[in-house]
Each structure stands twice: as structure tokens, then as C-alpha cells.
Amino acid sequence: GAGVSQSPSNKVTEKGKDVELRCDPISGHTALYWYRQSLGQGLEFLIYFQGNSAPDKSGLPSDRFSAERTGGSVSTLTIQRTQQEDSAVYLCASSTRIRSEAFFGQGTRLTVV
Amino acid sequence: GEDVEQSLFLSVREGDSSVINCTYTDSSSTYLYWYKQEPGAGLQLLTYIFSNMDMKQDQRLTVLLNKKDKHLSLRIADTQTGDSAIYFCAESRGEDYKLSFGAGTTVTVRA
Helix, strand or coil: CCCCEEECCEEEECCCCCEEEEEECCCCCCEEEEEEECCCCCCEEEEEEECCEEEECCCCCCCCEEEEECCCCCEEEEECCCCHHHCEEEEEEEECCCCCCCEECCCEEEEEC | CCCEEECCEEEEECCCCEEEEEEECCCCCCEEEEEEECCCCCEEEEEEEECCCCEEEECCEEEEEECCCCEEEEEECCCCHHHCEEEEEEEEECCCCEEEECCCEEEEEEC
């Protein structure tokens, strides 16, 4: 597609349920990032992929969070046993290795009730 | 992240100039970026500067880079109400040009 696509755009889930967030990067972009932005806060780095491997997972807040990327393209971020503090906008970005200008998706707004 | 720091808030009067500052820690940074996030929207790239440059101007935007002090600034001339947004500084570094973002500066333009 023309830009980074994230789905769903909004997700309301009950506390304790698992959720999957999807990111479809720009075709050919090797780098993919997940960030979290809580209300009124800055960007919190979660994980970074280069191709299918994740050289930096340091930002994942707990072992309830995991992410994978297959075929060097689509990535899913999974949050197990969601908690209210997981409520935030989850942003995905992709970039080429060469100049690394990152293009962001519109984000998934997750609300845990 | 902790490697890139910005002040959190800036209030400016319409028509004045805004200056947003950023400091970074890694001298091997190759590119430095400014992103803008309007309310309810994703981040959009405003401008970037290569690390061997001191200044870049693009219409109302001026980016200044002091590599010795690892200091980056964004000046917006004739600030308008549409400039109200969160501005993020970012750097790319290392062999794989991994991006690191600051926490963002919320700019409020008052009439």
C-alpha cells in the first residue's frame, strides 16, 4: 500500500483478554518499529525489527507483550491478559535501512475496560 | 527514549518565532529528524538534517545542529495556530540506522 497501515484503528477489550494488533509496513521497508503513546505522553519505544529479526526488544514492558514479523513484512503485536494500564495508542512505523526516514501509521487506540 | 531529550512544553504567541530544543547523546548519529504530531493523528516527518550539516532551512522551518554540543533545534518562524502540535526530535545511528525518539515537546500557540 501507499503508507503504513494498522488495524484495527480502535479496539476496546475487557481486562484479562488477549489482543492482537497488526501493522502492514510500506513495501520494501526493512525496519519496523512499535511504539506506545499514552494519553498526553511521548513515544515509548517497544520493539524494533530489522527484517524478521528483533535486535532490540528492550522496550517491551512485560512478558505479556510479544511481537513477531513474518516474511519481512507484516508484524503483529500481541498483548496477553490485558490490564487497564495497557490502554494507549500503539503506533507502528517503517523505514528503509538506507536513509531511515520513518513513516508512521495512524495507530491503534486500545482501551482496556 | 533516554538518549534523546526535549523540554516537554512550549507556549508561544501567534506570529512569534518558536524554538524547540533537543539534545542527544550519540556522536555517531547520522541523521536527525523533526516529526510533528497533530491531535488525534500519527507522526509526520517535518524535516531532517544530515549530521555533517550545520543548518537547514525549509520555508518557515530552520534546523540548527551543533554537533560538538549534540544539540538540535527547530525554529518555526511566524508561528500559526496550525502549528500547535507535539514535536518529536529523533536520531538514527549505528550500522542499521536505528531510530531513537525524544519524548516530544507540546507546542501551544496562543492568540
